[in-house]
Amino acid sequence: MSNPEFGSRVFDVDAIRADFPILQRKINGNDLVYLDNAATTQKPNQVIKSLVDYYEQTNANVHRGVHTLSIEATDGYELARTKVAKFINAPRPEEVIWTRNTSESLNLVAATWAEANVGEGDNIVITAMEHHSNIVPWQQLADKKGAELRYLPHNEEGLIELDSATGVIDYRTKIVAVTHMSNVLGTINPVAKLAERAHSVGAVILVDAAQSVPHMPVDVQALDADFLCFSAHKMLGPTGIGVLWGKYDLLEAMPPYMFGGDMILEVTYEDATWNDLPYKFEAGTPNIADAIATGAAVDYLTELGMDNVWQHEQELTDYAMEQILSLGSVRVLGPQNPALRGGVISFIHDTIHPHDLGTALDQQGIAIRTGHHCAMPLVRSFDVVAAARVSFYIYNTKSEVDAFVSGLCETEGYFSR
Numbered sequence: 001m002s003n004p005e006f007g008s009r010v011f012d013v014d015a016i017r018a019d020f021p022i023l024q025r026k027i028n029g030n031d032l033v034y035l036d037n038a039a040t041t042q043k044p045n046q047v048i049k050s051l052v053d054y055y056e057q058t059n060a061n062v063h064r065g066v067h068t069l070s071i072e073a074t075d076g077y078e079l080a081r082t083k084v085a086k087f088i089n090a091p092r093p094e095e096v097i098w099t100r101n102t103s104e105s106l107n108l109v110a111a112t113w114a115e116a117n118v119g120e121g122d123n124i125v126i127t128a129m130e131h132h133s134n135i136v137p138w139q140q141l142a143d144k145k146g147a148e149l150r151y152l153p154h155n156e157e158g159l160i161e162l163d164s165a166t167g168v169i170d171y172r173t174k175i176v177a178v179t180h181m182s183n184v185l186g187t188i189n190p191v192a193k194l195a196e197r198a199h200s201v202g203a204v205i206l207v208d209a210a211q212s213v214p215h216m217p218v219d220v221q222a223l224d225a226d227f228l229c230f231s232a233h234k235m236l237g238p239t240g241i242g243v244l245w246g247k248y249d250l251l252e253a254m255p256p257y258m259f260g261g262d263m264i265l266e267v268t269y270e271d272a273t274w275n276d277l278p279y280k281f282e283a284g285t286p287n288i289a290d291a292i293a294t295g296a297a298v299d300y301l302t303e304l305g306m307d308n309v310w311q312h313e314q315e316l317t318d319y320a321m322e323q324i325l326s327l328g329s330v331r332v333l334g335p336q337n338p339a340l341r342g343g344v345i346s347f348i349h350d351t352i353h354p355h356d357l358g359t360a361l362d363q364q365g366i367a368i369r370t371g372h373h374c375a376m377p378l379v380r381s382f383d384v385v386a387a388a389r390v391s392f393y394i395y396n397t398k399s400e401v402d403a404f405v406s407g408l409c410e411t412e413g414y415f416s417r
């Protein structure tokens with residue numbers, strides 16, 4: 001019998017690939033090799049079907065109806081919330097708030113919790129490897145409140161040394177907001193240790209899990225996180241829906257983010273009171289279909305087992321790192337040791353501009369990311385304005401890594417002519 005902890009389905013990449021219709025596409029006459037998974041992942045039939053089924057069979061508004069369709073839509077919407085809660089080991093489903101994406105989840109915490117709790121002279125601590133979504137809301141808030149925005153540095157390898165946190169996180173720190181896994185360096189940050197440090201000075205910790213929840217087992221209780229944010233589109237789900245998880249008592253004490261239908265308990269001509277969690281943070285008609293499809297994505301990953309997902313990506317990353325480094329013509333950003341990183345490899349070629357490389361590889365059907373990866377300060381710290389990035393997911397194979405490396409060599413040949 002299979003162990004449900006490790007997934008109830010055999011991790012068979014060919015069978016997985018058969019679930020993804022887009023992988024049948026030809027791009028410029030070649031088989032698609034999709035290596036841009038940190039930006040967004042492809043969707044399996046199970047998720048696509050869940051969307052179609054919803055609109056064909058169930059579509060109705062939630063929470064307010066007494067008719068069958070509304071009851072079914074509400075049940076599906078709330079069941080998806082329960083699936084997400086279980087996936088991240090949240091103690092209560094009411095702690096899972098549906099948002100539009102990681103960016104909105106981060107903005108929500110900055111505009112509500114931090115608005116109420118950060119004052120003049122306090123500080124907010126983030127790392128120097130954050131995505132813009134976890135920099136700009138804090139810059140804006142610090143500015144507005146007269147607070148200080150501090151950056152936890154990383155070493156040359158792209159690793160945060162906990163000793164450096166001692167001087168940065170202090171008794172005036174109100175919130176530590178860190179990425180679990182860098183979307184540029186691939187670094188996996190010591191979140192549980194940082195949580196310990198934050199809590200020891202009375203601060204809360206927010207985890208940007210946009211690049212971790214899709215790829216590894218994440219347990220909010222084991223991390224002792226206070227808030228955790230991620231996007232469905234990076235984990236097989238649809239665009240336009242994300243999650244903010246928060247500890248119940250913190251969410252309960254926070255003011256609402258948006259006002260309108262569903263988030264109220266009672267409204268008079270003069271005033272209003274707020275609904276219970278999670279509805280206090282879900283004003284207006286929610287993204288019902290995409291929430292239900294996120295549940296289907298969670299089912300898919302749960303069946304595979306997140307330990308297996310992680311192991312598959314580690315093997316691919318290991319394999320790709322070895323091949324890329326052996327070329328001798330590229331500088332890989334972030335830790336060279338595959339055990340310290342996830343399946344994101346950003347690199348700078350000695351002579352080929354990332355955009356030229358991306359365009360040349362596209363001619364061969366290979367999709368990679370090029371640019372600042374929404375982390376301009378970090379990419380610029382390497383004295384470049386852009387880098388190339390490959391990132392892996394459950395359907396990628398070693399032969400796709402081979403195709404990428406030979407495409408890179410071919411492009412080198414072309415530019416050296």
Ligand SMILES: Cc1ncc(COP(=O)(O)O)c(C=O)c1O
Nearest residue numbers: 101102103131133183208210231
């Ligand atoms: C680490 C990290 N944080 C936040 C985001 C923002 O996610 P979204 O665009 O879905 O809001 C991303 C997206 O790439 C990311 O990689």
